[in-house]
Amino acid sequence: MSAKLLDGKALAGKIKEGLKKEIEELKSKNIVPSLTAVQVGENPASAVYVRNQKKSCEEMGVNYRLEQLEGGISEDDLVKFIEKLNKDDKVNGIILQMPLPSQIDARKVQKMIVPDKDVEGMNPANMGMLVYGCPNLAPCTALGALELLKSSGVELKGKEVTIVGHSEIVGKPITLLLLESLTESPTPTVCHIATGDLAFHTKRADILIVAAGKAGLIKGDMIKEGAIVIDIGINRVPLLDEQGKPVMNDKGKPKKKTVGDVIFDEAVEKASYISPVPGGVGPLTVTMLISNTVKACKLQN
Ligand code: NAD
Secondary structure (H helix, E strand, O other): OOOOEOOOOHHHHHHHHHHHHHHHHHHHHHHHHHEEEEEEEOHHHHHHHHHHHHHHHHHHHOOOEEEOOOOOOOHHHHHOOOOOOOHHOOOEEEEEEOOOOOOOOHHHHHHOHHHHEEEEOHHHHHHHHHHOOOOOOHHHHHHHHHHHHHHHOOOOOEEEEEEEOOOOOOHHHHHHHOOOOOOOEEEEEOOOOOOOHHHHHOOOOHHHHHHHOOOEOHHHHHOOOOEEEEEEEOOEEOEOOOOOOEEEEEOEEEEEEEEEOHHHHHHHHHHEEEEEOOOOOOHHHHHHHHHHHHHHHHOOO
């Protein structure tokens, strides 16, 4: 079997078209959705994410503001800053860029974002709504991964789903979103670093969702014939030439490429559908951030 690709970029484009209409409708009522990102100190990884957010917001007609705070800020001052944003009517969504410096307890600060502006879905109140089966604002990557899965047209009811990874931001919310329906939900199994026999669980999955951050973790022989594979992992690994030697850049440093957690060339022979990395879940994460911002804006108006 050669799997069909689940094209995240194309799906993101479709979702954005629908969101543009919602944004135009809000604008006709003089309401412009706005997203404020809070970045503490400098970090190259979050700088890339911030650039993508800004670009997508501009493209969609969402106001984007970046609040760059100095790396030495105290936790109390950061909490006060968030409280100020909570009260600001011009701010519909707040995103706290990770990582934060070591003097800050990320969870404590994240809790301070009011639930209706928590576009990352990390506030305990929003997490609680996931447990209730009525999501308010849910984590963007989890939403994006499920949109991509649903774009395959698969009926979820009755399916065995294995999720590899149980983080608060990806694995757990995916599991809870899959359990949203009382009568139509599939049957999720959650694996993690302490799972004894990972292959046992992946091999019996009709749908395999992987978010571990480990390149090469899922090999072809760990996948059931005809399964749907959603690879969320993002890993930077050395680019190798045909002899298996690292390819160097102009500065004599090894060139890198982005891969997922699944060995794509092997998985593509077993799966019925597969999401590539890059170009799978990635483009949907930022799209879902815009979607959550629009939703937050509506909740507040
Ligand atoms: P995390 O480090 O918080 O969690 C990793 C999870 O994988 C944990 O539950 C851990 O127990 C599990 N795990 C690690 N090694 C394992 C192993 N050998 N076997 C089984 N389970 C294992 O990471 P995260 O924030 O959930 O992100 C996971 C991956 O998804 C990363 O590669 C990250 O870059 C990527 N990610 C992608 C997007 C996107 O937009 N596509 C967004 C968020 C995260």
